[in-house]
Amino acid sequence: MSMDRRDFLRTTAMAAATAVIAQRLGAVENTTAPHPGATTTPDGITWDKAPCRFCGTGCHVRVGVKDGRVVAIQGEQLAEVNKGLLCVKGYHVGGILYGQDRLTTPMLRRNGVLEPITWEEAIDVVAQRVLKDPKGFAFYGSGQWTIPEGYAAQKFMKGGLANNHIEPNARLCMASAVTGYLSVYGVDEPAGCYDDLDAADVVILWGNNPAEMHPVLFSRIIDRRLKGQKVTLIDMGTRRTRTTEHADEYLEFRPNSDLAIANGIAHLLLQNNNWDRDFVAKYCNFRGDNAPLDLLGKAISFEDYRAALEPYTPEYVEKISGIPAAKIRMLAELFGRRDVRITSLWCMGMNQHNRGTAINRLVHSIHLLSGHFGRPGDAPTSLTGQPSACGTAREVGTMCNFLPGGRLVANAEHRKDSEDIWKVPGGRINPKSGYHTVQLFEKFCTPTEKGGDIHTIIVQVTNPGQSLPNLHKLFLAKKGLADKFLIVSEVYPTATTAIADLVLPAALWVEKNGIYGNSERRTQQWFKQVEPPGQARPDAWMTIAVAHRLFELGHPGMKDRDGNFLFAMKDAAGREVPVWDYAHYGDINVDRALYDEYRLFSFYKHKNLAPYDVLAQSRGLRWPVVQTADGAWQETKFRFTEGADPFVAKGKGIQFYHSVTKDDKALIWFCPYEPATEEPNPDFPTWLCTGRVLEHWHTGTMTMRVPQLRNAMPNAYVEMNPEDAAAAGLGNGDLAVVESRRGKIELPVWVNGRARPPRGTVFVPFFDERLMINEVTLGEPCPISKEPDYKKCAVKVYRKGGEPILPVPPSPHG
Amino acid sequence: MPPPVTTPEPVVISLVLRLREEDALRTTTLATLRAQVGLELGAIRDSWIPLVAETPDPRELHRWLESLPGLASVDVAFVEVVPQLDTPRYATE
Numbered sequence: 001m002s003m004d005r006r007d008f009l010r011t012t013a014m015a016a017a018t019a020v021i022a023q024r025l026g027a028v029e030n031t032t033a034p035h036p037g038a039t040t041t042p043d044g045i046t047w048d049k050a051p052c053r054f055c056g057t058g059c060h061v062r063v064g065v066k067d068g069r070v071v072a073i074q075g076e077q078l079a080e081v082n083k084g085l086l087c088v089k090g091y092h093v094g095g096i097l098y099g100q101d102r103l104t105t106p107m108l109r110r111n112g113v114l115e116p117i118t119w120e121e122a123i124d125v126v127a128q129r130v131l132k133d134p135k136g137f138a139f140y141g142s143g144q145w146t147i148p149e150g151y152a153a154q155k156f157m158k159g160g161l162a163n164n165h166i167e168p169n170a171r172l173c174m175a176s177a178v179t180g181y182l183s184v185y186g187v188d189e190p191a192g193c194y195d196d197l198d199a200a201d202v203v204i205l206w207g208n209n210p211a212e213m214h215p216v217l218f219s220r221i222i223d224r225r226l227k228g229q230k231v232t233l234i235d236m237g238t239r240r241t242r243t244t245e246h247a248d249e250y251l252e253f254r255p256n257s258d259l260a261i262a263n264g265i266a267h268l269l270l271q272n273n274n275w276d277r278d279f280v281a282k283y284c285n286f287r288g289d290n291a292p293l294d295l296l297g298k299a300i301s302f303e304d305y306r307a308a309l310e311p312y313t314p315e316y317v318e319k320i321s322g323i324p325a326a327k328i329r330m331l332a333e334l335f336g337r338r339d340v341r342i343t344s345l346w347c348m349g350m351n352q353h354n355r356g357t358a359i360n361r362l363v364h365s366i367h368l369l370s371g372h373f374g375r376p377g378d379a380p381t382s383l384t385g386q387p388s389a390c391g392t393a394r395e396v397g398t399m400c401n402f403l404p405g406g407r408l409v410a411n412a413e414h415r416k417d418s419e420d421i422w423k424v425p426g427g428r429i430n431p432k433s434g435y436h437t438v439q440l441f442e443k444f445c446t447p448t449e450k451g452g453d454i455h456t457i458i459v460q461v462t463n464p465g466q467s468l469p470n471l472h473k474l475f476l477a478k479k480g481l482a483d484k485f486l487i488v489s490e491v492y493p494t495a496t497t498a499i500a501d502l503v504l505p506a507a508l509w510v511e512k513n514g515i516y517g518n519s520e521r522r523t524q525q526w527f528k529q530v531e532p533p534g535q536a537r538p539d540a541w542m543t544i545a546v547a548h549r550l551f552e553l554g555h556p557g558m559k560d561r562d563g564n565f566l567f568a569m570k571d572a573a574g575r576e577v578p579v580w581d582y583a584h585y586g587d588i589n590v591d592r593a594l595y596d597e598y599r600l601f602s603f604y605k606h607k608n609l610a611p612y613d614v615l616a617q618s619r620g621l622r623w624p625v626v627q628t629a630d631g632a633w634q635e636t637k638f639r640f641t642e643g644a645d646p647f648v649a650k651g652k653g654i655q656f657y658h659s660v661t662k663d664d665k666a667l668i669w670f671c672p673y674e675p676a677t678e679e680p681n682p683d684f685p686t687w688l689c690t691g692r693v694l695e696h697w698h699t700g701t702m703t704m705r706v707p708q709l710r711n712a713m714p715n716a717y718v719e720m721n722p723e724d725a726a727a728a729g730l731g732n733g734d735l736a737v738v739e740s741r742r743g744k745i746e747l748p749v750w751v752n753g754r755a756r757p758p759r760g761t762v763f764v765p766f767f768d769e770r771l772m773i774n775e776v777t778l779g780e781p782c783p784i785s786k787e788p789d790y791k792k793c794a795v796k797v798y799r800k801g802g803e804p805i806l807p808v809p810p811s812p813h814g
Numbered sequence: 815m816p817p818p819v820t821t822p823e824p825v826v827i828s829l830v831l832r833l834r835e836e837d838a839l840r841t842t843t844l845a846t847l848r849a850q851v852g853l854e855l856g857a858i859r860d861s862w863i864p865l866v867a868e869t870p871d872p873r874e875l876h877r878w879l880e881s882l883p884g885l886a887s888v889d890v891a892f893v894e895v896v897p898q899l900d901t902p903r904y905a906t907e
Contacts, residue, residue: 006826010866013828013892017864020830020891025860064895072826074892085830086890091872219889226832226886479828686883694875708871 005758008043009023009072011388016074020084023077034617038527043738049076049619050526051516052098053509054089054697055080056384057516060619061093061509062335065529070510074090075465079195079619087215088321089697092706096508097530099705103490103497103505104534114503119582120121120537122701123542125502129456129485130161134557138165138440138454142399142461143173143389145512145522145539148594150392151458152567154404159422160547160566164400164434165454170393172469173436173779175787176351177382178394180360183295183784184667186658187406187605188394192343192379192638193520193622197221199377199738201344202232202334206347208365209790211243212694213616214347214383222246236261236332237349237687238791239719239763240756242458249327250600252758255687255792258356260673262362264317264328265335267309268367270765274336274560276371280668284655287667295357295781296660300670307672320673333526335370342367347385348691354789365668369728374641376420384519387697391517392394395607400434404447405601409433423560436786438779441468443476444484456568458487458642460539461506465496466769467700469779469788470742476775485556487541495769506539507532513591515615521636523609524620532623539584540594548580569593580651603660606647610635677780678791680760682811684740684794685723687761690773691791700767717750718797721759725751728799738764740793743775746800762797766790828863828892829876831863834884843884864896 038048045064052059060079064072073094077084106112106122117125131138145168183190195219197203199477203689210218226230236258253261262297269275286310288300300308314325333462333478335342344367350359372378384390397404407414413430422428433444437456468474478484479499488500491508506518511532515525532538543708545565551558551565558566567586571577577587591676592612602609608624614633615621621635624648628634638644640654648655655665680687695713696703702710711760718736720728730736730749737746747764757763764773776795831847833840836891847853848863856864861907870873879888 006868009826009894010854010868013826013866013894014854014864015829016892017828017866018856020889021864024862068897069897072892072894074828075890084891087891088873088876088890090890091827091876091893093894098895103888140904219887314840334900626855708873711871712873 012041012043012072015076016084019077023083032618033701035308035619038529041660044473045071045295045676046529048527048529050364050510050514051387051518051524051528051620052086052090053093053387053702055214056386056389056519057216058369058387058516058522058524058620059090059216059421060522060524061086061090062370063094063309068530070097076619078294081518081620085219088694089703091211092709095706096702099492099704101493102533103492103503104517104535105535106506106535106728107503108500108580116399117382122504123504123549126217126458126487126546129487129552130546130552131555132549133455134161134163134555136453136455137161137163138435138444138457139438140457140459140462140464141166141168141393143168143170143384143386143393144387144461146201146400146516146591147388147392147396147598148515149403149539149543150396150398150597151594152174152540153460154396154398155566156543156547157410158403158429159424160417161735162430162557163430163805164430164432165440166398166434167400167437168389168393168398169464169643171399171466172352172383172390172467173787174351174389174394175399175615175785176353176356176360176782179295179357179782179785180364180382183361183660184359184364184669185640185656185729186660187523189378189390189607190381190519191373192376192381193637194220195637196343196377196379196381197607198224199341200231201340201377202234204234204344205236205243206344207237207240208345208347208383208798209237209243209348209691210345210383212241213385213692215347217383218243229406238687239761240760242694242754249330251323251327253321253323255689256353256355256676257673258350258359258363258687259671260312260320261323262311263312264314265332265366265669266369267312268314268329268332269336270309272304272332272336273352275369276338279371279373280369283665284654285661285663285665287669295784297669297737299661304666308406308672312673327694335366335372338371341375342372344380345392345525346663348384349791351382352790353359354483354677354782355671355674356782356787357788361669363672368662368668374638376638381519386518387518390519390521390701391523391531393795395517395602395613400436401655403429405603405607406605415687417604418601419809420611421597422566423562424566425561438474438659438781438786438788440476443478445474445481447481448483452481452484454484456487458489458633459496460489460542463494463496463701465494465498466772467766469774469777469790470478471772471774472743489542491536492577492705494699494701495772504542505534505536507536511536513589515591515595518620518737522620523615523623525612527614528625537582540590541579541582541632543592545580545582554786613804677789678778678793680794684796685760686795686797688738688740688776688793688795689761689763689791690766690777693765693767696765698767699769704767713767714814715774716765718746718747719750719753719755719757719763720797721757721761722751724759727750728797730799736797736802738762738773738776738795738797740778740795741777742778745771745773747771762795822903823896824870824897826866826868826892826894827872827874827875827890828864829867829879830889830891831879832887833861833863833867834886835861839884840859843882846882864891
């Protein structure tokens with residue numbers, strides 16, 4: 001690099017940091033100033049905006065491109081989410097495009113070897129697999145899909161093939177949050193937003209580790225403390241993490257006992273008579289479970305609710321959870337106060353839970369029972385791990401039982417709505433729910449003659465070969481089944497492409513146009529900024545191309561009710577553009593065409609999305625976005641609260657306008673504590689918890705390609721309590737076997753590292769494809785959300801060549 | 815943990831540092847930062863310092879800065895993206 005260019009880069013870097021500081025010191029930035037579009041600085045770098053490719057926080061960045069490559073990343077100073085800052089993963093979000101083994105050519109496996117083929121051949125292969133038996137074809141996508149990508153897949157499957165076997169990987173991370181919100185408020189996604197973190201007096205973390213997993217959000221809390229504000233942080237978890245270092249209280253609980261803790265708080269609110277009677281009378285009804293369990297349960301009286309909570313005394317909860325009774329009282333006293341604002345945050349600890357719907361309901365219910373809802377800082381909020389689990393998987397409804405915009409396949413009116421927007425014949429959409437993720441892969445990995453009626457899965461933007469639980473059963477078993485066909489669209493080789501029959505090279509992040517939706521309902525748009533390598537192409541194009549091949553072959557589902565191609569698109573002059581032909585894909589903005597149609601779905605549940613051009617000029621807008629009398633587009637920070645939410649009627653105060661009980665009221669649930677599906681016993685005496693690490697994002701397919709991140713965290717490990725390790729004769733770096741009823745792997749031991757599990761618990765991260773802990777995990781799903789539990793199962797841990805000698809942790813159940 | 819297997823190219827980064835309030839800590843930390851070769855400190859405003867550096871491993875620098883007792887926070891503002899050398903993905907390759 002020349003001296004001039006280096007100097008200019010350093011000057012730009014200094015300016016970026018200086019601007020952030022100016023903002024911190026009170027310089028008022030107009031965050032609503034329209035984005036000016038791509039701009040080029042004198043050093044020849046062109047800058048344009050995009051949301052970060054990594055987590056659900058949705059930080060906004062400026063991407064610097066020169067000579068067709070990303071050369072720099074800076075935080076977007078005008079973004080409300082991150083205010084010019086990046087987290088440590090942000091160091092490397094640009095580098096993820098440039099791993100040396102990017103996939104660049106379609107490949108078909110012949111005689112066990114992947115051989116290059118043309119795109120025309122590849123698209124035809126996919127089409128022929130659909131035609132083999134359209135009912136047995138499935139689509140597995142992702143919370144990393146852009147909104148247009150997920151929408152294209154959704155329309156293709158449900159509106160085209162009349163097939164509901166489409167699922168996102170968000171079934172594995174957010175489904176319990178969805179069923180929690182639906183069963184409490186009648187509509188998905190948080191009422192609050194990140195502004196709650198700026199107003200809360202108390203932040204309670206329910207089994208999550210935001211210091212490592214949502215660092216920019218966590219910084220907002222810590223930053224307030226540095227300014228002298230008092231923010232009480234209560235960390236409830238099953239092991240100490242980096243987050244614990246900042247907590248005022250660390251409350252360690254026995255796995256699954258969060259159910260009892262939540263009930264214990266509710267019990268005391270009633271006993272202490274400091275629940276919010278007025279709030280509950282105006283805004284809430286009570287609910288209990290049906291048998292068998294279902295989403296909406298049954299009405300119960302307040303007396304029923306009180307009686308159900310009777311056993312959950314602090315002493316009983318202490319016995320179940322291990323948290324001292326005095327601390328349960330402390331929590332209840334906090335919730336009983338009206339002079340503090342409380343935000344509860346959670347993520348996978350509550351969602352990847354065998355009773356995930358129940359625990360989600362219970363935490364929402366504590367907030368409702370105590371009236372800690374509806375004011376800035378009073379919020380129960382589930383965070384997301386993927387950049388568009390909300391925007392795509394949840395809002396586009398790419399699950400086996402949903403249609404876009406909060407509709408259900410089982411609802412005739414919803415099907416008609418969708419058929420009208422899609423202009424497909426009435427009756428096209430299948431009313432029967434498809435297979436959820438665990439079922440889908442179970443069917444795929446079951447021989448056809450034994451009822452395995454899924455013959456082909458196309459996977460886009462995710463890595464089930466590493467992220468599914470119980471991998472031997474749900475993924476690796478495919479290997480022996482010659483008539484099963486796995487199609488994988490990816491950017492790098494992964495554990496999934498390793499057994500794929502057809503591999504399709506995909507464009508990544510700013511190599512295509514895109515739109516994401518983050519954890520606070522913020523929809524964020526970006527334009528393509530660099531070309532993808534080789535023959536890599538956007539996933540939306542792949543779906544449209546397959547659809548058109550089927551159209552050519554006469555599949556009736558690829559026609560709308562007028563006989564036109566399902567994905568017909570026109571230019572500004574009204575001429576149809578053959579976007580399925582990649583040479584013409586860029587002739588129009590396909591993202592805009594898909595989004596404009598999808599946007600029509602968003603009004604039904606008052607999740608109104610902004611027009612595409614408005615998004616393009618913003619750094620994201622929180623829906624519902626409505627147009628004001630002066631023509632401006634106004635976002636919504638706080639839903640259901642009068643004055644903040646445009647759909648709350650005047651005089652209502654708080655209005656849950658999608659109420660399950662159709663009376664503008666939310667539901668306070670009772671759900672009982674239950675032990676975990678698989679608890680430790682003398683044969684498998686140790687709890688296994690799995691999760692992520694700071695350095696690697698999810699299965700590491702991107703971050704393991706970045707040398708600095710790989711150096712910092714080169715392989716998975718088993719994190720052990722030092723006393724347990726000593727008892728097993730294990731020290732740092734020694735090889736241990738972690739074995740469950742489902743499988744075993746060998747891992748190096750890490751003791752006294754950055755996190756501290758209690759005795760009888762081990763933690764293993766899932767980012768390492770050479771050491772796949774999901775060969776060991778249970779994955780027992782919540783019976784309502786169908787989301788598997790990755791956070792607790794029973795294992796034995798022993799020195800390689802040795803025998804397990806760890807003590808069985810005490811059980812409250814005798 | 816196994817030793818690093820790569821030597822990446824240096825990249826230009828900028829960080830936003832926040833000093834703690836205690837005078838003695840601030841003084842010591844500023845002296846440490848000024849003495850460190852390769853760090854360019856910008857204008858200090860209140861407790862905030864913009865910093866530019868060129869380093870092959872931003873995270874190592876970040877960790878070192880976080881370990882300084884006089885710094886309350888270290889945040890990232892800008893990162894150069896440099897094509898890395900062709901390197902094996904795993905130490906065993």
